[in-house]
Amino acid sequence: MARTRSPNRKKSKAANAGSSVFQDIARNPLLWLLAAVPAVLWIGHARPDQSTLLFILSALAIVPLAALLSRATESIAHRTGDAIGGLLNATLGNLTELIIALTALKAGEYMLVKASIVGAIVSNTLFMLGSSFLLGGLKYHTQEFNRSTARLQAGMLFLASVALVVPSAFGAVQGEQITAKLSFLLAVLLILTYGCGLVFSLGTHRGYFGSAVSAGGHDEEEGLWPVGEAVAVLVIATLLIAFVAEVFVHSLEGAGAALGMGGAFIGFVVVAIVGAAGEIVAAWSGARKNKLDLSVGIALGSAVQIALFVAPVLVLLSFVIGPAPMTLEFWPGAIFMVFAASLVAALVSGSGRSAWFLGLLILSVYATFAITLYILPPQAH
Amino acid sequence: MARTRSPNRKKSKAANAGSSVFQDIARNPLLWLLAAVPAVLWIGHARPDQSTLLFILSALAIVPLAALLSRATESIAHRTGDAIGGLLNATLGNLTELIIALTALKAGEYMLVKASIVGAIVSNTLFMLGSSFLLGGLKYHTQEFNRSTARLQAGMLFLASVALVVPSAFGAVQGEQITAKLSFLLAVLLILTYGCGLVFSLGTHRGYFGSAVSAGGHDEEEGLWPVGEAVAVLVIATLLIAFVAEVFVHSLEGAGAALGMGGAFIGFVVVAIVGAAGEIVAAWSGARKNKLDLSVGIALGSAVQIALFVAPVLVLLSFVIGPAPMTLEFWPGAIFMVFAASLVAALVSGSGRSAWFLGLLILSVYATFAITLYILPPQAH
């Protein structure tokens, strides 16, 4: 991130000096979806039984809120200097996913939470990367990206994925309490590793790994907001996401039943894509501008952050706010998907170039996962 | 394929203008095995109880027929231009495997069919690649091949393999009917992906991936036949393979019992190698001529074609001609082998050079698979 941001910072600051939240909303059709927010709050209050409608509206409402949140974080990060800015990006980069997962955690919907963790890793790696390659490839004959940075990021993702699924892969379930203790210890270890990763990418080796650890990486040429506005947007968007997520999570059971989707499918596909909508748009925009490094960095960096930071934070918080501790035990299909997705990232990034069919092939793998999960939902734990 | 073929097409056409089917049979000792064809048909009629003899004779008879078939396809493909020729190669490239598998499908021998699918992927990747590296390495001290093409092909093979084993890896068997439905949907998805791959490799990006999707890639310097002869050979060889395959499949049970081999072992080793004999010879010939790109292209391209085209076609046809739908459910060892083989392809192709011991090591892995399958046959589903 520091890598792609540094060269043209001053220029972009100057060029976008006058940008403001309202101008952006007027210009960006994605943000018009904000109209769904009041609808969600009103219908959620007046007709809480309309699950399917609420499910669709709240999913639509989260997308622009997540985009605002991520732009606000970027704007603040830019004014605070590289180190603090990077830290902000790294901790708030997946805030939307975190808020939705926390709401589900409080409601005791553990399958949903786990499915959305797995879904976030898999959809960052397969859906975001695959669709960026496809969209970029439809415009450019072939595209190149920095092979060694991508390979390092993919290597880190593989390591993080392995660490995350260890307890399940050992297949040695021996009572709730022992697994909870193990999950607690591993969560602490993963967060410490993540902390060291921040020291590395923001301190000792700024710009070396690129956006390997922090998930931001949004395109610099879009406008930045004044700090005051940005902080206000950050607070308001977070609060609104929390409200909408509440409606979203509570509508899931009814909507899932009506639409024939299990909790695992909803968490894996819907929550993961809704939560990452802002990043997906940024990755696509990078690919269409032939800046594939940006897309790869956002996709892999965000997946690493989910595995090393969001997932363990959820485990630790489950000891405080959940009805029972959430463990790091995943169902066999989840282990396979995380493992396969991070290997795909490693193998694909090794070649350093892409074309449309490679993107389509990666999307096919994602589609086989989604179809299988839809038709063969995992048994509840 | 287009890549290796284009440069010297005109020259090779000129040099081999006079080649004909009968000259080739006289010159090529492999084709003398055609003598086994009438023997199979006669003994299959007169003494159908001689399972072991029929098994050996029909295996021997398929080898030269497959070689004729593949040469005929090449000859026609050359005269029809790149696009249609590539399409012919891509759809008829694994015709022998397809005919044998269809015969087994009709007889309801699903374990044999699945084992031959897995065997075709694994033996293309490990046996064909390993033996090419070994044979080439015994002649040349070290050999180089195009790393980025090989890496792209291996990446595609990994993606195709993952897509193929998803339902089994999810380990969530929930009734025959649901699994059949899932297999149907995934088969359609894989075939669509394969179709896009043809558009890519024959249309938008001709020559970019090399022979990544189409499995032909035979050595150009051997003679081509006149179109009329080639079409006649194509039709006759296909019919003869269908007859011989019938005898072959029906001799399997008796011969397997007599030779102590289970259906999975026969499908995995014997059917896979007999069906791919023509390609194996072409890959070896490439390696001995220090054209390792050709060998790697044939091996990986053919494996991709099995996973993305032959396997799903068999699933779809099982709904029409089989006694019951065949699903994409494989036994755990099969998943491990496909996954491991495609990773081996990815890791080995990453280095871009080979020597005899690397080939031997790959063959050792193939041997451990074959030995284990012989001694520990999978339980029937």
Next chain:
Amino acid sequence: MARTRSPNRKKSKAANAGSSVFQDIARNPLLWLLAAVPAVLWIGHARPDQSTLLFILSALAIVPLAALLSRATESIAHRTGDAIGGLLNATLGNLTELIIALTALKAGEYMLVKASIVGAIVSNTLFMLGSSFLLGGLKYHTQEFNRSTARLQAGMLFLASVALVVPSAFGAVQGEQITAKLSFLLAVLLILTYGCGLVFSLGTHRGYFGSAVSAGGHDEEEGLWPVGEAVAVLVIATLLIAFVAEVFVHSLEGAGAALGMGGAFIGFVVVAIVGAAGEIVAAWSGARKNKLDLSVGIALGSAVQIALFVAPVLVLLSFVIGPAPMTLEFWPGAIFMVFAASLVAALVSGSGRSAWFLGLLILSVYATFAITLYILPPQAH
């Protein structure tokens, strides 16, 4: 190895002409641990019930003995020319691990033996590589190593790992006797492959793979001993290790109970690290001197040797000296760890450069394995 050794052999011989065993002991603080050897022998005789004390003392005593053994092997190997020297290194390189495992084998402690095989592969790949990257990275900003050699070694390690876990991955347990027969056959195959690997790396392709097959690779600039002294040290150290290993293995059960560690954890962590202490020190020393090729070569070469030589030798010997044949059946967590560790090696070596955080991340994965094994010990077979 030959690769790094050849250039400056003459110089290093000349510079270190006067080195002797006693000088080395005086200079090297690690060797002061030799004081633990008489303590072990005495307490083992006088107070055999002091399990925990004996466990700690014997672990400490093995470390300097292993270092002496490995230096003695190096010294002899240097005087006997490349071919025989390489053979000595390759067969005696993991002698300490072999002696400890043999002692455990005789005592029928099969879980301990298997855990130490798995532990040796995993700790070579993750602990040795990770800590070398970390220690080197704390001194140098970034470090480079020869990507193609590392990739070949990692590819070989992956192939060896796959071959080793095949029977367990097939998941088709069908009676002790059949599994024992299968393990016997595969052990013979692996040893033959290893033998061919020696022909390759010491014969036809000396210097091509570097230290891919032989595990020595110690730093040349340390002093070499006169042959007579070296042979004496080799014999005496081997005998002492055998005695100490006896005490070590018999103290394990008591100490494990007292310290709350199961047999699998002790074998995986303690035996693996104690047995490889000499190589770990050599790998660290390479990393601190910015010779990362040496560290990578020692780590991956030694892991290959365990998989292709030590493990199958133990299987074969179990038919002679064990209470029952030991099979190549591992528990599911072990398969996952070996598979994941060899993939980590492959992915990490692909980039050809390292920095401290990469090392820390690899160590984190190792830590998750160790913690999980401590808290969720595998069920005995």
